Amino acid sequence: MGTVLTIISGVSTPWTDHARERLVSSGHRAGGARERVVALLSEQRCCLSAQDIHARLDREIGLASVYRALDTLTRLQLVSRVDVEGTACYEPAGPGGDHHHHAICGDCGRLDPFEDPELERLIDRAGERLGYALRAHDLVLHGRCPECARVHSP
Amino acid sequence: MGTVLTIISGVSTPWTDHARERLVSSGHRAGGARERVVALLSEQRCCLSAQDIHARLDREIGLASVYRALDTLTRLQLVSRVDVEGTACYEPAGPGGDHHHHAICGDCGRLDPFEDPELERLIDRAGERLGYALRAHDLVLHGRCPECARVHSP
DNA sequence: ATAGTTGCAAAACCTTTGCAGTTAA
DNA sequence: TTAACTGCAAAGGTTTTGCAACTAT
Numbered sequence: 001m002g003t004v005l006t007i008i009s010g011v012s013t014p015w016t017d018h019a020r021e022r023l024v025s026s027g028h029r030a031g032g033a034r035e036r037v038v039a040l041l042s043e044q045r046c047c048l049s050a051q052d053i054h055a056r057l058d059r060e061i062g063l064a065s066v067y068r069a070l071d072t073l074t075r076l077q078l079v080s081r082v083d084v085e086g087t088a089c090y091e092p093a094g095p096g097g098d099h100h101h102h103a104i105c106g107d108c109g110r111l112d113p114f115e116d117p118e119l120e121r122l123i124d125r126a127g128e129r130l131g132y133a134l135r136a137h138d139l140v141l142h143g144r145c146p147e148c149a150r151v152h153s154p
Numbered sequence: 155m156g157t158v159l160t161i162i163s164g165v166s167t168p169w170t171d172h173a174r175e176r177l178v179s180s181g182h183r184a185g186g187a188r189e190r191v192v193a194l195l196s197e198q199r200c201c202l203s204a205q206d207i208h209a210r211l212d213r214e215i216g217l218a219s220v221y222r223a224l225d226t227l228t229r230l231q232l233v234s235r236v237d238v239e240g241t242a243c244y245e246p247a248g249p250g251g252d253h254h255h256h257a258i259c260g261d262c263g264r265l266d267p268f269e270d271p272e273l274e275r276l277i278d279r280a281g282e283r284l285g286y287a288l289r290a291h292d293l294v295l296h297g298r299c300p301e302c303a304r305v306h307s308p
Numbered sequence: 309a310t311a312g313t314t315g316c317a318a319a320a321c322c323t324t325t326g327c328a329g330t331t332a333a
Numbered sequence: 334t335t336a337a338c339t340g341c342a343a344a345g346g347t348t349t350t351g352c353a354a355c356t357a358t
Binding site for chain 2: 346347348349350356357358
């Protein structure tokens with residue numbers, strides 16, 4: 001039963017709880033692989049790619065299962081997908097999952113998450129203006145981070 | 155010489171001119187393949203993937219050359235790259251190239267470009283706050299377009 | 309002559325899919 | 334028992350790279 005899995009994974013947060021509920025209520029069954037993906041995602045401060053997740057789980061679960069879990073979670077809007085440098089990255093979304101955007105340093109590859117409520121508001125308004133029923137959005141800034149700027153132009 | 159190529163391609167806009175200048179001034183030589191990519195890009199109202207470009211040029215130039223041209227142009231900040239549904243799309247950027255964002259309909263795949271000066275301002279401010287020297291940014295909205303909304307929930 | 313450009317084919321990635329076995333409910 | 338879940342291996346896409354020939358300067 002779900003409780004057992006919760007204990008096994010050792011992770012329970014508002015987001016994992018919400019995710020597990022929604023999975024069950026949409027006809028999904030508890031499964032070890034997906035549960036580990038959920039648990040891992042809930043512990044991240046920022047997004048991970050499928051390959052990242054596979055590696056951090058010590059390759060104990062199949063890569064295909066990671067992709068399938070992410071696909072399911074994305075469809076249920078439990079995680080949001082961000083395209084970073086040609087690869088898809090995922091992070092918790094919806095209730096309990098904090099929403100933010102990303103800035104990537106083109107020099108060192110560093111990825112900084114950031115929040116901006118005003119930006120959110122403006123994005124929603126843009127969606128309305130276009131007549132779109134928005135499900136998600138992602139914003140990625142590209143540039144040079146403070147560290148690299150210090151080194152290259154002192 | 156450059157003039158000849160300009161005549162051959164038959165395309166001259168503020169953006170193509172700027173691009174050709176910048177290419178030369180950064181040590182690049184005129185080449186048929188890249189010139190055709192530049193000419194094609196300048197005629198688009200929205201972004202194209204490398205494969206799109208290859209197809210629209212009737213496969214007369216190698217796919218690898220398209221990728222290489224796009225890579226060069228991106229590095230010189232003459233085109234901006236947007237990740238759309240797992241594939242990279244490119245469009246003119248910088249002087250003469252108009253900047254906009256994209257909304258994608260998850261149902262029909264339609265892609266709507268849109269502009270929003272206020273959003274630009276806010277994004278720039280976010281960059282400053284993070285201490286980033288911004289080179290580019292891309293925002294993609296995901297949702298259901300007005301057309302699809304009409305059909306599915308009348 | 310030098311160094312950038314190109315096309316082709318091969319390789320490297322990321323992601324999806326088919327299938328057979330396993331497992332939750 | 335049924336339908337979901339999983340791992341593996343194969344397949345499908347996109348993008349990159351090695352290499353030899355070509356060409357603008």
